[in-house]
Amino acid sequence: MDFMSDSSRNQRRFRTFNVIDDYNREALGIDIAISLPAGRITRYLDKLAEYHCYPLKIRVDNGPEFTGNTFTYWAKSHGITIEYINPSSSYQNGYIERFNRTYRTEVLDLYLFNHLEQARKVTEEWLTIYNTERPHKALNNMTPIEYKILKQAA
Secondary structure (H helix, E strand, O other), X not given: OEEEEEEOOOOOEEEEEEEEOOOOOOEEEEEEEOOOOHHHHHHHHHHHXXXXXXXXXXXXXXXXXXXXXXXXXXXXXXXXXXXXXXXXXXHHHHHHHXXXXXXXXXXXXXXXXXXXXXXXXXXXXXXXXXXXXXXXXXXXXXXXXXXXXXXXXX
């Protein structure tokens, strides 16, 4: 999990909260808002867990959203271990950093969004393609969804 930031056409800053599954490279979701405090983050993760289940471990940086009581209590209440990367060591969370770069070049840098709803719509469409149509070399040239289904069947 990680955050990114960008701005709309009117220079209004917004943030994205990106969540991927390191195992199969599936992009579980991207929440987009002006502000993404820990309470919103935990509600979003609860929403994702309704479909994907709660993970056993989450790898994050040491940002205030992830080190504060709201997030740490939430993780503990769901039996989730938080694995913090070392400060200034983004390479320790390489899958999300790679994903962020792809999302930046293929979505955020290509569009001038007029409003957040437009950013959300374009992002959702891109996520569908990312998960269902784009093969990944690391997954034997399967899409994240194909790989997930194959491993569930095994």
